[in-house]
Amino acid sequence: MKPGAERNVWRPDSIMTWTADSEGTLMDTLLGKLTDHKRTAVKSLLKYGQVALNSTPVTQFDLAVHPGDKLSVNFTRPFVVFSSSKIRLVYEDDDIIVINKNNGVLSVSTDNKKDGTAYSILRDYLKRKNPNFKLFIIHRLDRDTSGLMMFAKNIEAKEAMQHNWNNMVLNRKYVAVVEGKVEQEEGTIRSYLAENSQFAVYSTDNPEDGQLAITRYKRLKMGNGYSLMELELDTGRKNQIRVHMKDLGHPIAGDKKYGAKTSPLHRLALHARTLHFVHPVTRKEMKFETPVPSRFMAMVSSR
Numbered sequence: 001m002k003p004g005a006e007r008n009v010w011r012p013d014s015i016m017t018w019t020a021d022s023e024g025t026l027m028d029t030l031l032g033k034l035t036d037h038k039r040t041a042v043k044s045l046l047k048y049g050q051v052a053l054n055s056t057p058v059t060q061f062d063l064a065v066h067p068g069d070k071l072s073v074n075f076t077r078p079f080v081v082f083s084s085s086k087i088r089l090v091y092e093d094d095d096i097i098v099i100n101k102n103n104g105v106l107s108v109s110t111d112n113k114k115d116g117t118a119y120s121i122l123r124d125y126l127k128r129k130n131p132n133f134k135l136f137i138i139h140r141l142d143r144d145t146s147g148l149m150m151f152a153k154n155i156e157a158k159e160a161m162q163h164n165w166n167n168m169v170l171n172r173k174y175v176a177v178v179e180g181k182v183e184q185e186e187g188t189i190r191s192y193l194a195e196n197s198q199f200a201v202y203s204t205d206n207p208e209d210g211q212l213a214i215t216r217y218k219r220l221k222m223g224n225g226y227s228l229m230e231l232e233l234d235t236g237r238k239n240q241i242r243v244h245m246k247d248l249g250h251p252i253a254g255d256k257k258y259g260a261k262t263s264p265l266h267r268l269a270l271h272a273r274t275l276h277f278v279h280p281v282t283r284k285e286m287k288f289e290t291p292v293p294s295r296f297m298a299m300v301s302s303r
Contacts, residue, residue: 010130010131010132011076012076012130013074013076013077013129013130014074014075014076015072015073015074015075015076016033016034016072016073016075017070017071017072017073018033018070018071019068019069019070019071020065020066020067020068020069020070020071021067022067023064023065023066023067024064024065025061025062025063025064025065026046026051026053026058026060026061026062026063026064026065027042027043027046027061027062029065029071030042030045030046030051030071030073033071034073043061045073045075046058046059046060046061047059048078049078049079049081050073050074050075050077050078050079051071051072051073051074052071052072052073052074052079053065053069053070053071054069054070055070055072057078057079057081080125080128080129082125084121084125085102086101086102086105086116086118086121087099087100087101087102087105087118087121087122088100090148090288091286091288094153094154094281095152095153095154095156095157095279095280095281095282096150096151096152096153096157096279096280097122097135097150097151097152097153098148098149098150098275098286098288099118099122099148099149099150099151100146100147100148100149100290101118101141101145101146101147101148101149101272102146103143103144103145103146103267103268103271104143104144104267105117105118105143106118106143107119107137107140107141107142107143107149108137108140118149118151119135119137119151122135122151123135126153133153134153134154134155135151135152135153136151136152136153136154136155136157136158137151137152137158138150138151138152138158138161138162139165139236141272142239142242142268142270144254144267144268144270145174145268145270145271145272146270146271146272146293147174147271147272147273147290148272148273148274148275148288148290149272149275150275150277152280156280156281157280157281158280160280160281161277161280165236167278168277168278168280169275169276169277170276170277170278170285171232171274171275171276171287172232172233172236172272172274172275172276173230173231173232173233173272173273173274174230174231174232174233174241174270174271174272174273175220175228175229175230175231175270175271175273175292175293175296176228176229176231176241176245176252176269176270176271176296177226177227177228177229177252177253177269177296177299177300178226178227178229178245178248178250178251178252178253178269179225179226179250179251179252179253179260179261179262180225180226180227180249180250181222181225181227182217182219182222182227182229182248182250184219185218185219186216186217186218186219187216187217188214188215188216188217189214189215189216189217189244189247189248190212190213190214190215191203191204191205191210191212191213191243191244191247192204192205192206192207192209192210192211192212192213193210193211193213193237193238193239193240193243194209194210194211195238200257200258201237201238201239201240201242201243202243203243203244203247211235211237212235213235213237213240213243213244214233214234214235215231215232215233215234215240215241215244216231216232216233216234217229217230217231217232217244217248218230218231218232220292221297221300221301222300223299223300223301223302224299224300224301224302226253226299226300227250227300228292228296228297228299228300229245230273231245239258241270242255242257242258242268242270243258245258246258246259252268252269252270253265253268253269253299254266254267254268254269255268255269255270264299265295265299269296269299271290271292271293271296273289273290273291273292274287274288274289274290275287275288275289276288
């Protein structure tokens with residue numbers, strides 16, 4: 001090894017985590033736990049972002065700590081803070097990551113775009129935590145669809161989810177604003193989806209020509225010539241919701257590709273709202289839900 005090269009060797013985090021059992025300030029709590037550290041050393045840990053309160057890095061010494069609060073100290077380096085204008089980190093553990101993706105953001109890289117995708121942003125974040133960390137794609141959202149997405153941090157979690165998708169994913173719900181007034185309050189659309197040479201997906205009744213797709217819908221609200229819909233997937237085919245709303249005679253607002261005439265939000269009005277699944281490692285049920293986007297509500301509200 002060249003002289004000085006040892007400074008560039010990555011060292012694993014040395015993290016102490018515990019649960020507070022009494023009230024107090026953050027500084028007093030730290031001093032009470034880190035009895036082998038002087039006050040100046042604890043101040044330094046705080047200053048450089050090496051202390052986390054309930055999984056959030058903090059630097060303020062007089063924050064209130066309550067019984068049940070989780071505290072962590074990283075003695076090796078500052079905690080890595082996730083920050084992005086394109087995706088929001090909703091949940092992370094040793095096996096999976098759940099995010100809320102903005103519309104207009106690709107899920108994964110393409111031949112034309114490598115950076116700025118949900119995958120590349122998360123991969124770079126994990127590499128800052130540990131160069132050995134990996135990221136695996138479990139499922140995707142269309143670029144113009146916003147909402148909840150899930151990634152795996154190891155191959156075991158990825159394969160457990162993908163190989164048992166229909167059993168592991170308990171529920172996925174979307175909300176969309178479609179053109180026109182949907183007369184039927186709820187129903188089910190069932191067809192076989194195929195794709196033409198222009199990469200447009202279409203419905204067929206012939207099971208030999210396409211893959212079975214089932215979408216359950218419920219009308220939540222109507223107004224201003226639009227309908228707010230809740231959509232539940234029994235299957236997860238490419239462009240399934242977009243095609244089925246077109247088949248219903250009510251294309252999603254902003255979806256010119258599938259027949260929409262209007263685009264008041266200058267985006268596809270489709271959002272992945274609910275993700276309910278069995279954790280691939282712990283086998284616990286996990287449920288994440290986001291609010292209906294406020295701009296969707298505004299489209300069907302009285303002005």
